[in-house]
Amino acid sequence: MADHSVAVAPANQRTTPMLEVTDLEVVLPAGAVVDRVSFTVPAGRTTGLIGESGSGKTMTAMAVVGLLPDTASASGEVRWKAQDLLVAPERRRRQVRGREIGVVFQDPSAALNPIQTVGRQVGEILRRDGLPRTQVRARVLELLARVGLPEPERQADSYPHEMSGGMRQRVMIAIALAGQPELVIADEPTTALDVTTQARILALLADLREREGLAMILVSHDLRVMAHVADEVVVMYAGRVAEQGPARAVLDRPYHPYTRALAANVPAVTSRTAIAEPLPGAPASPFDRPSGCPFHPRCPMARDRCVTEVPALREITEAGAGPGRFSACHFAEEVS
Amino acid sequence: MMLTFLLRRLAIGLFTIWGVLTAVFLIVRIAPGDQATVALGPDATPEQIAELRHTLGLDQPVLVQYLNFLGDAVRGDFGQSYRYGRPAMEAVLERFPATVTLTLAATVIAIVVGIVLGVVAGHRPGSLVDRTTSAATLGLQALPPFWVGIMLILVLALWLRLLPSAGGGDLEHLILPAVTLSIPFTALVGRITRSGVAETMSEAFVRTARSKGLTEREVLTGHVLKNSLVPVVTVVGLQVGTLLGGAVVIETVFAWPGLGNLLVGAVGNRDYAVVQAATVLIAVCVIGLNLAADLAYARLDPRIRLEARR
Ligand SMILES: Nc1ncnc2c1ncn2[C@@H]1O[C@H](COP(=O)(O)OP(=O)(O)OP(=O)(O)O)[C@@H](O)[C@H]1O
Ligand code: SF4
Numbered sequence: 001m002a003d004h005s006v007a008v009a010p011a012n013q014r015t016t017p018m019l020e021v022t023d024l025e026v027v028l029p030a031g032a033v034v035d036r037v038s039f040t041v042p043a044g045r046t047t048g049l050i051g052e053s054g055s056g057k058t059m060t061a062m063a064v065v066g067l068l069p070d071t072a073s074a075s076g077e078v079r080w081k082a083q084d085l086l087v088a089p090e091r092r093r094r095q096v097r098g099r100e101i102g103v104v105f106q107d108p109s110a111a112l113n114p115i116q117t118v119g120r121q122v123g124e125i126l127r128r129d130g131l132p133r134t135q136v137r138a139r140v141l142e143l144l145a146r147v148g149l150p151e152p153e154r155q156a157d158s159y160p161h162e163m164s165g166g167m168r169q170r171v172m173i174a175i176a177l178a179g180q181p182e183l184v185i186a187d188e189p190t191t192a193l194d195v196t197t198q199a200r201i202l203a204l205l206a207d208l209r210e211r212e213g214l215a216m217i218l219v220s221h222d223l224r225v226m227a228h229v230a231d232e233v234v235v236m237y238a239g240r241v242a243e244q245g246p247a248r249a250v251l252d253r254p255y256h257p258y259t260r261a262l263a264a265n266v267p268a269v270t271s272r273t274a275i276a277e278p279l280p281g282a283p284a285s286p287f288d289r290p291s292g293c294p295f296h297p298r299c300p301m302a303r304d305r306c307v308t309e310v311p312a313l314r315e316i317t318e319a320g321a322g323p324g325r326f327s328a329c330h331f332a333e334e335v336s
Numbered sequence: 337m338m339l340t341f342l343l344r345r346l347a348i349g350l351f352t353i354w355g356v357l358t359a360v361f362l363i364v365r366i367a368p369g370d371q372a373t374v375a376l377g378p379d380a381t382p383e384q385i386a387e388l389r390h391t392l393g394l395d396q397p398v399l400v401q402y403l404n405f406l407g408d409a410v411r412g413d414f415g416q417s418y419r420y421g422r423p424a425m426e427a428v429l430e431r432f433p434a435t436v437t438l439t440l441a442a443t444v445i446a447i448v449v450g451i452v453l454g455v456v457a458g459h460r461p462g463s464l465v466d467r468t469t470s471a472a473t474l475g476l477q478a479l480p481p482f483w484v485g486i487m488l489i490l491v492l493a494l495w496l497r498l499l500p501s502a503g504g505g506d507l508e509h510l511i512l513p514a515v516t517l518s519i520p521f522t523a524l525v526g527r528i529t530r531s532g533v534a535e536t537m538s539e540a541f542v543r544t545a546r547s548k549g550l551t552e553r554e555v556l557t558g559h560v561l562k563n564s565l566v567p568v569v570t571v572v573g574l575q576v577g578t579l580l581g582g583a584v585v586i587e588t589v590f591a592w593p594g595l596g597n598l599l600v601g602a603v604g605n606r607d608y609a610v611v612q613a614a615t616v617l618i619a620v621c622v623i624g625l626n627l628a629a630d631l632a633y634a635r636l637d638p639r640i641r642l643e644a645r646r
């Protein structure tokens with residue numbers, strides 16, 4: 001994807017991204033789970049990754065911080081502050097983790113160490129970096145208060161299993177913030193929570209973004225979450241980008257039938273479950289992609305060409321599309 | 337509460353000890369040859385035997401004998417060793433430190449070497465290091481300890497002349513029997529640590545630890561190890577008892593002057609008082625060790641502490 005926008009609008013500072021992922025590919029023994037995904041995160045902005053379960057969102061996000069499973073290998077480029085993290089020395093990659101890029105994991109119950117107090121886990125990175133004990137404690141209490149945990153003094157000494165799901169997620173966020181990162185990767189930060197708690201956690205993330213200028217990669221399969229928080233979205237299907245562009249524009253006027261189907265399936269706000277009704281048909285496995293357009297077996301617009309020819313991700317330039325719209329559909333202009 | 341949990345464990349332990357005492361009492365009654373006959377030898381007159389039977393209380397009803405036995409046992413009195421001509425418990429306790437030393441040395445070797453091997457192997461399950469270590473520990477666990485002991489004596493003591501083959505007291509004499517005794521236990525600790533570490537490595541919180549920019553070593557020592565140790569502690573607690581039993585065999589191979597040597601001799605001589613005292617002492621130790629393992633287990637994992645409250 002040739003990015004001309006930098007040359008066209010040099011005056012706009014936001015077009016110089018802090019993180020620039022180019023042609024990222026993640027390969028597992030069973031095959032490529034992430035296939036040529038590119039996106040950027042400008043300082044202070046939020047880029048969302050959206051798609052059904054198994055579409056490669058977590059793998060994409062983990063590749064950025066080098067937290068892929070042992071069996072996975074990543075190629076392409078992850079340019080962070082003018083350095084490609086994929087080829088950076090391990091020392092530098094460790095330094096980035098936690099201190100420059102923090103991570104909030106998908107399931108806070110599993111992501112917290114069950115036998116360490118919450119305070120110890122939040123303070124670990126500070127203690128490791130040589131902050132004196134008393135100062136670590138003070139910082140931990142400050143962090144816990146900042147993520148909205150009541151009674152930080154008491155909570156710091158309790159164990160994860162003594163807390164509710166929402167509180168654990170707040171702890172997880174406190175851990176991610178402890179090293180004062182500039183970018184936070186939040187992998188489905190609300191999926192494991194009930195609807196009320198979801199709203200509170202989202203409000204917290206939005207608040208951190210507004211007040212502290214944190215940049216974020218937000219992974220979710222919930223469009224409502226995206227609409228609230230993301231500036232840009234990347235819609236993934238079977239490990240590939242189906243569509244990407246400015247969040248509002250993509251959701252208001254999709255250029256890919258898959259995005260349109262996701263948008264049509266958003267549950268009512270009153271719904272008890274946060275997870276959208278599954279689309280008809282099973283999601284394509286990245287290990288066994290259908291020929292041509294991977295979405296064709298489920299696409300209501302599919303034609304012969306879709307079965308034989310892989311659609312390239314291309315910029316949509318038709319009048320009224322707005323800037324920065326990309327779609328991997330042969331017939332993108334006919335979608336809306 | 338922790339206290340009720342403890343009390344329950346303690347009650348179970350006491351009950352088990354009572355069972356052991358009863359068994360020990362019964363076995364001596366069932367064993368061929370009256371204690372008095374055995375003690376006095378084939379040349380004794382019937383009068384002498386009858387007199388000793390009376391002194392030992394063997395002419396009283398079994399129930400009375402049993403109650404007397406229990407009463408004495410609680411005070412640590414298992415009667416006279418006819419062979420050593422002094423209280424059996426005294427003879428047993430004199431040999432006990434040597435056995436404890438041997439068992440402890442083997443335990444320390446097994447814990448240190450086993451945990452290191454287990455962590456190295458379990459860190460990357462399925463790797464070459466893992467497969468090599470696993471095969472080696474499996475092999476070691478299968479070897480009969482006394483055979484290993486004899487091989488070690490042949491190679492290190494008789495052939496290379498690095499260490500003494502038999503005798504006791506000092507560190508030099510301790511090394512071979514302790515290593516021999518520790519081998520199957522080292523292999524066991526290694527395998528249990530390995531499976532615990534391998535399982536913990538796949539937990540999501542390990543990735544959280546990595547997301548803090550920790551080195552692999554910090555991840556292992558700070559997060560993985562303690563989470564994998566619960567089964568290791570349990571096994572160590574349970575197996576130290578078995579090890580105490582294993583020491584009996586190893587002691588005779590290396591002529592280590594411990595309880596095992598004494599016990600084997602006592603069985604051969606039908607010195608029942610010593611057999612009883614030694615057996616009960618070993619049982620009390622095993623039960624005490626299991627209780628300690630339960631405690632350590634609960635301390636390691638706060639979730640168990642919580643469960644204990646129910
Ligand atoms: N540790 C792993 N080892 C091997 N394959 C994996 C592993 N984790 C995930 N996968 C596979 O990789 C593919 C992409 O998974 P990924 O977790 O990135 O999806 P996701 O979009 O985050 O889905 P979800 O919404 O369920 O979290 C899936 O097919 C999954 O089965
Ligand atoms: S390329 Fe064809 S199958 Fe794929 S989304 Fe577009 S219309 Fe549907």
Ligand SMILES: [Mg+2]
Nearest residue numbers: 057058106187
């Ligand atoms: Mg995921």
